Amino acid sequence: MIERQRRNDICTAKAVARGLNILAVRNRSLAQKYMEYRRVPSAVITRVLDKPLLRRAPSTDQLESEAITPSSPQQPEDTEEF
Numbered sequence: 001m002i003e004r005q006r007r008n009d010i011c012t013a014k015a016v017a018r019g020l021n022i023l024a025v026r027n028r029s030l031a032q033k034y035m036e037y038r039r040v041p042s043a044v045i046t047r048v049l050d051k052p053l054l055r056r057a058p059s060t061d062q063l064e065s066e067a068i069t070p071s072s073p074q075q076p077e078d079t080e081e082f
Helices: 008-026 027-037 042-050 059-064
Strands: none
Touching: 008 027, 008 042, 027 042
């Protein structure tokens, strides 16, 4: 059995964890764009998006601090009905 390494670069690890949360609740395109924006190396982005079985397990810290949930669209408050 292969033991996966934990990422030493905490900023990249958190960006990847957040990107995967975005993937789960939104879509691949947004997840990829977020990780690119956060300067995650393209090889890492490709691996985590295309090969889920090769992903490193997130730490408990990452799971709690990077959790996001889908939100419903907000209705404008100042709308007049005609």
